Amino acid sequence: GAGVSQSPRYKVAKRGQDVALRCDPISGHVSLFWYQQALGQGPEFLTYFQNEAQLDKSGLPSDRFFAERPEGSVSTLKIQRTQQEDSAVYLCASSLGLGYNEQFFGPGTRLTVL
Template sequence: GAGVSQSPRYKVAKRGQDVALRCDPISGHVSLFWYQQALGQGPEFLTYFQNEAQLDKSGLPSDRFFAERPEGSVSTLKIQRTQQEDSAVYLCASSLEVAGYEQYFGPGTRLTVT
């Protein structure tokens, strides 16, 4: 069966550009999570959706970051006016249950801001 997919896998953006990162969760998974992973570090929580509702966005580092999941399946993480410090791997994960125990991760999108 298909796992969590993310696109693009790699993105190079010039500072100041807007980017949009896509996540396709496992079909039927209620919960969806976005994480940011810097090189050599563990993931850091960004935001959480339960179906289409964004229940927690406390980890978003600034108001340049915006996430949506309008139909409760595919999610998009948008970063406006990218800065060099935004360079990282952005991971998406989904979970079957409401705030379920096991999160299944996608391969990530590596964003490099030049």
């Protein structure tokens, strides 16, 4: 596809479960970003990859959050032992790379933790 895709689109988890959210960036995009958007808020930065290197993870809210991009393409955001406060939309974005300001967003994964 031409755009950023994310799966699943919706995920319901029981508190304490582990979840994995997938992002397929635009082909050839070097940079990949994860954001968390709580209800009524703007997206908040979680982490950033340049190719397979995770250059910034300062936005990850706790050590239960882990992201990887092993081959510099698809990325997975994993949340261990989910809590109710993790309920949010998780957005993935990609860009051509350093020097390119425009980020292209996927549709997001809505995570609900019961």
